Amino acid sequence: MKKLERSLSLTSVIAISIGGMLGSGIFVLPGLAAAKTGSSVWVAYLIAAICILPAALSKSELATAMPSSGGTYVYIERAFGPLFGTIAGFGLWLSLLFKSAFALVGFGAYLSILINIDPGLTKYIAVLFLVLILFLNILGVKKVGKVQVFIVSISLTALGLILLFGLPRTSSELLDPFLLKGKMGLFSTVAFVYISYAGVTKVAAIAGEIKNPGTNLPRAMILSLFIMTIIYVSVAFALVGNLPLNELKSDIKPIYTISKLLGGNVIxxxxALIGVITLISMANSGVLAASRFPFAMAIDKLLPDFMAKIHSKYLTPVVTIIMTCFLMAMVILFLDVEKIAKLASAFMVMMFILVNACVIVLRETSAQWYKPPYRSPFYPFVQLFGIFSGIALLVFLGIGPMLAILGIFILGFIIYFFFGKNATRTGILRKYGHRPALYLLYKKKRDAKITYRNNQSVSLQNLDGKLASNAGVVVPLLGNERSPEMLVEIAAAINKREKIQVVNVTEVPNQTFLDAMVEENPRIASLERRVTRLATSQNIDVDFEAAVTHEISDTIHELSNQTHCDWLVMGWNGRAHSGILVSNPIGWLLTHINSDFALFKDDGVRYIGKVLLALRPGRRDKNFIAVADRICSFYNASLTLLHVVSEKTDKEAIENMEENSKKLLQKVERQSMVVIQKDDDPINAISKASASFDLLILGTPQKDNWVDILFGTGKDKYTEKSACSVLRLTMRDN
Incomplete structure (x- = not known):
């Protein structure tokens, strides 16, 4: 398959991003916005830019992780599943549809200046030109898009001249009142002008064509947002400083009005001509982009198949183009301009809330394939600010837009109910979410797929039969282990049977065909060689396999089931918690697998001579000691059983604890001892003690606070503070 050429430079991407923002946000909206807040409208544009910054940063991260996936719809579907993909697809479709309709309303107003049209007919003229746009999109006229850079250049030049001559003429008298309707009016205006910046993230959809997207894509978004913020704020200030508010508040062609004031009729x-060209170009590109969302949803089996129909001659999605233009015509004819702007902003705010949430879900679940070259700074605070500020903006937009969003959710549920059964993907949240997140009508779990090196795709319910059914321990290798050999060695130390099953598991996005990823590669060949050499040198019976999957947790779960193993042993980075809303794969596995579970955090120790077992008293100590004893026997190491108790613990209780612990250690074959330490800070006590040992063995800790419980972001503090390698054991009741 021919790939898209990465030919777009940073400058080109900035131009495209600016082109996505330059249009109705400045040519139509400022007057209507000024009516809501007074001369502080420029402040509203500034705050709106700050509120949209988290979405720009989040989308930069998502786009560099999936540089050719096609934009917001796919990100939301991948994170939340096909249900939210359906809702997101409709939301994105309608946001662009309303924004383009808004541009055409403004286009009609500017056109009426040039050809003296009755103001009452401007809507019908806009619809007439919409029909022209319809045919341009069906015919696939590419030359229209090639003049976009020229149009942007002309528009920026015109706005620059307005600032050059308008700012010096600003009147302080016209700047009063600053807050026409108080702070509430200002914040409602922020929500109203939010749509002006929506185009900043459009370039994510062409990430596959950008040179060095990991660097240039986030830079382009941030720089274009910065440039357009300056333009919006400065032009809005020039408008309210030169035009009386009574005239401006009902003016949907303010750039014409101020240009005529500054330079006369000819200017x-x-x-007006520049406004006509800019707005018709924006509407055309909006139809082009909007029509692709229902088309993509139909391809993904979330809408009827006929909506994925492509014209046999022009190769364009003719059905969705016609649907988009028809709905735009209805919006233009039957909604007033302010309602169109509000609905466009509301739908875009909703989408950007979900974009910020996508980053949280994908990071917290630690999806193996999610490795963005660019990561949003100040995570998760930037994303949380974007989510909560977005919710606040929706409230300020009023009841109408909120009801419209509710309607989109209901429509999405209905469409998903009828067509969702045909969807071919599941979301990350579907896999790793807990009950509050899962009560979203997600589908019942279907068989995921796993592909082995022999190119055979098989159901997870029936693996290829090459796995060792008598393996005592299964070791999934995910590619992030510090030393795979050390992990396999730890597995051998725990193992009570003869054989160990090692499986290198590679998770890829659902958009990637498994068959394209199963070819032998040098890294897996090298890993197999190293594991085989370890098995020979240590006299360990190891079977090695390599697999590619879309659902890593399902695969690991099924590996433990198919092998009937006693233990599942995995490498670990110290993340401990599974939140109420999301969890990482480790957290999901802790609550789903049937075998005992060991997590090994490798601190680089290569010789284990002293083992420290730190347990809370009475926590199935006998079973933990048995495992520690096997490890000590394998490494010929000594064992120390540590109990940390409160400073208030009396002497008699300590003596009883010591006596009971020594009884438990009687069957230990290696040298062993009991240490009981008084300390009200057990984390600090164990951390200090671990400095004298090579391996610290712990049980599964309890959760610490509400942030960890909600998002599952917490670290295992004992592990984080440890000065040696850590083995954390989760043992099932027998």
């Missing part, structure tokens, strides 16, 4: 007509 005014020139500005």
């Amino acid at each position: 005014g007509y020139t500005a």
